[in-house]
Amino acid sequence: MNILLKSAKIVAPNNKELHLKKRDILIKNGVIEDIAANLDVQGKTKPIQLKNLHVSLGWFDSSVSFGEPGYEERETIENGLYTAAKSGFTDIVLNPNTNPLPDSSSDIVFLKNASKNAATTLHALGTLTVKSEGESLAELYDMKTAGAVGFYDYKLPLRNSNLLKIALQYAHNFNGLVHSFPMDLQIAGKGIVNEGEVSTRLGLKGIPNLAEELNIVRDLFILEYTGGKLHIPTISTANSVKLIAEAKKKGMDVSCSVAVHNLCFTDETLIEFDSHYKLMPPLRTQSDRKALIKGIKDGTIDFVTSDHRPMDIEHKRVEFDNASDGTIGLESAFGMLNRIFDLDTTISLLTKGRERYGIETPSFKVGENAALTLFDPDEEYTFEEQHILSNSSNSCFLGSKLKGKVYGIVSNNQIIN
Structure with a gap:
């Protein structure tokens, strides 16, 4: 051509x-x-x-979900990659939240083969634990050999601190990138939105900032002890930015990302009980939103993601309490970021992040x-x-x-x- x-x-x-x-x-x-x-x-x-x-270098998104295999009614690999391409993304990292979950090398090979003819390149994550149940480590080395770019129990925090320690130590041997979703489930309880004035006013159970930050503190202590590479996906609070900045100053190999919607909206959008705004992590306050933007500008937050998560109508157009978390975001990512930042910053954000996953960055020459x-x-x-x-x-x-x-x-x- x-x-x-x-x-x-x-x-x-x-x-x-x-x-x-x-x-x-x-x-x-x-x-x-x-x-x-x-x-x-x-x-x-x-x-x-x-x-x-x-024209710019092709864009990269570190957190994209489809549905295939298992949830094709939400999104197929073919149409998902076409959507990514039309949205400007030449590379995406696919989250492991299908059925069955990709917790073996054969699952990674399936995803690579299913996407090999697309314009947008799919880079697969494998689960961190078998069936993302948090009980025992998945086949990390075999999945890495098959092409997995990291390991993540999608949106599921690892409760077993010792298992995270072992995962970081083991993956360190082959330069594997371990993901840990920042949420203490015992602190979060049955919360579904940010805990604060808005949740009280609306009568919705809240998730305090502490639930995220406590998990980050634990993970950073473990990382300092073990070494290795840790990625903390989609942070949402001001103190999370501060904690990760301090860890980086110590020289720890930690990275983090933030979802576009956490840069654009606050919990004030919940006043109409629109389940489109039911997200995980939840939308926080204006002060948190400003701190996240500042964290991007000073380099504490490594990259921005659409955190694209298609969800069928049966799981979204229901009562707010019963609705599933998540929003699609590929199609709107550029237009929203370009509203918040100047063009140079927007393009820099959309083109960075590949190196963290061991993906070669293209050259414009x-x-x-x-x-x-x-x-x-x-x-x-x-x-x-x-x-x-x-x-x-x-x-x-x-x-x-x-x-x-x-x-x-x-x-x-x-x-x-």
């Missing part, structure tokens, strides 16, 4: 030579053949001319495989159901004002636009 991107403004904050320059980009058989002010190519080359076309995202950063619109590409429509961003439209990607010798 040969294509020519015409008059594309390149957004590459780490590349002074190309950053904000308008260039033609020739791609032949999936490889960047030439980058110049004006290219006139003849023959079997497809020209791509789009309104206010901007001649001779390299093309892994590019195509977008218009200026178009403003209201996010509505017509913009949803996922099989499920459980989006907490419906009705939100977005800034920036994604055209698609060029990746794996394919163009999706």
Whole structure:
């Protein structure tokens, strides 16, 4: 496949030579053949001319859920990867929350084979424990050998402190990345939203910040003792940012992420009992939201994720107490982040994080495989159901004002636009 991107403004904050320059980009058989002010190519080359076309390195999302195998009514691998591609993501890390759960090497091989022809590359996580039950470690080394980029019992905190210690020690031998979801279930109890003024006003059971922070303190103490690599996904409180910043100052190998929705909304959105806003971790206060944004800007928070979690209508359009957690977020991630941050920061956030998972970061230069995202950063619109590409429509961003439209990607010798 040969294509020519015409008059594309390149957004590459780490590349002074190309950053904000308008260039033609020739791609032949999936490889960047030439980058110049004006290219006139003849023959079997497809020209791509789009309104206010901007191009960056392909985007990366560290926390995406689909449904297949087991929950295809929520999302299939094929449509999930197409949604990711149309949303600008050339690489996604897939959470282990299917049925059966991926807790063996054969499960990882299945996911890789099921996604091998897609434009967006799927990188699979395996479970940390067998069936994510928290009783015994899964086949970590075998899954790593089969291609797993890390290990995670999705949204399930590990209650057994000794098992986390053993996991970190064992995975350290082969540079494995252990995930630990920050939530003390005994402190959280039957809470479903942030504990505070709003939960009291609405009569909903709350989850205090302490439930998250207590688990982080425990995990950091264990990491300091064992060594190894720890990732704390989707933090949500101001004190969590502070705790992780202190650990990094000590030189500990810890990373963390935050979900886009925790940067955009607070628990004040719950006043209408809309189950689209029932999330885990829950939406916190305005002071927490500001601390998370500050943590991104000062580098404490390593990367941002859509935390995309499709959920079928039967699990969402029910009473708030009974609704499942989660929101889709791939389609709206860029438009929401581009509202909060300037364009350079937004693109930096969307392109970082691969190294933590041992994934090679693409290069924006001649001779390299093309892994590019195509977008218009200026178009403003209201996010509505017509913009949803996922099989499920459980989006907490419906009705939100977005800034920036994604055209698609060029990746794996394919163009999706």
